[in-house]
Amino acid sequence: MEETIDIKELFQTLKKRLWLIGLITIVAAIISAVISFFVLTPIYQSQTQILVNQAKSDQQLYNANEVQTNIQLINTYNVIITSPAILDTVKNDLNLTETVDELTEKIEVSSATNSQVVEITVKDSSPHLAAKIANKTAEVFQSEISKIMNIDNVSILSKAEVKDDVSPVKPQPLLNIAIAIVVGLMLGVGVAFLLEYLDNTLKTEQDIEQILELPVIGVITNIKDVPKATVRQTEPIGRAQRTRGETFGS
Structure with missing residues (x-):
């Protein structure tokens, strides 16, 4: 019986403070929308793919052991791509004002499981600059990797391109507004119970x-x-x- 009374009191508290919960939720959604649309800088993403193999002679056959070795070396290639040995050249060729560390934060190198394909993803506020950085990084890696390692077979599978209907990858206004609504509801409920707890007046x-x-x-x-x-x-x-x-x- 006591649990039923407690649940009733909880619902009565929420009903009494429903206007406050709704107000906090609406304010949170509006603030999130304003920040997402007018404050945050849109970030665009561009991607290129490269294929890296070991050096091999004409007589050497392309076997499973070679493929497995290449897969194990993918992590090494990922580190080399974002190293100053590559990005210094990219920075100078494109006349970028960013430092190498700032450029590294924009570049993400990944590869699928058991795959020799390396994906270079670049995020920037300019979609055209993001595509240029991705393509230049792949080109510099292709030309410099033979000097760094015994690699002479790097192929660029696809170049980064800027489409006409390109859209930013972040911020995502709808997702931000949805999160703000959930947070606003939780905050409103918390404030409602806090005000009820601090209210010591006798009403009934x-x-x-x-x-x-x-x-x-x-x-x-x-x-x-x-x-x-x-x-x-x-x-x-x-x-x-x-x-x-x-x-x-x-």
């Missing part, structure tokens, strides 16, 4: 019984004052009735 007779541990004998309802306009209208009628009574009595 049940509150009195709970605090004083005494039974309530009676309840005095609110008595509204009679409006003055009503009193003025009833006085002449009363006088007229008394006058008529005196006349009939005489």
Whole structure:
């Protein structure tokens, strides 16, 4: 029985503070929309793919052991691609103002499981610059890897291109607004329960019984004052009735 009463009180608290919860949720959604559309800088993504093999002679056959060795070396290639040995050349060729460390943060190198294909992904506020950095990184790696390692078979499978309908990968306004709505609801519910916890005023007779541990004998309802306009209208009628009574009595 106590659990049912507690649940009822919880729902009553939420119902009483429903306007506050709704207000906080709406404000959070509006703030998120404004930040997503007008404050955050759109970030675009561009990607290129390269295939890396070991050096091999004309007589050497392309076997499974060679493929497995190449797969194991993929992690090494990923580190080399984002190393200063490659990015310094990329920075100078494109006349970039970013440092090598800043350029490294824009570039992400990955490869699928058991695959010799390496994907170079670049994120930048300019889609054209992102494509240029991705393509230049692949070209520099293709030309420099033979000097760094015994690799002479690097192929560029696909170049980064900027499409006409390119859209930013972040921010995602709809996702941000949805997250803000959820956070706003949680914050609103928390504030509602906090205000209810801090409210020590007595509102019902049940509150009195709970605090004083005494039974309530009676309840005095609110008595509204009679409006003055009503009193003025009833006085002449009363006088007229008394006058008529005196006349009939005489």
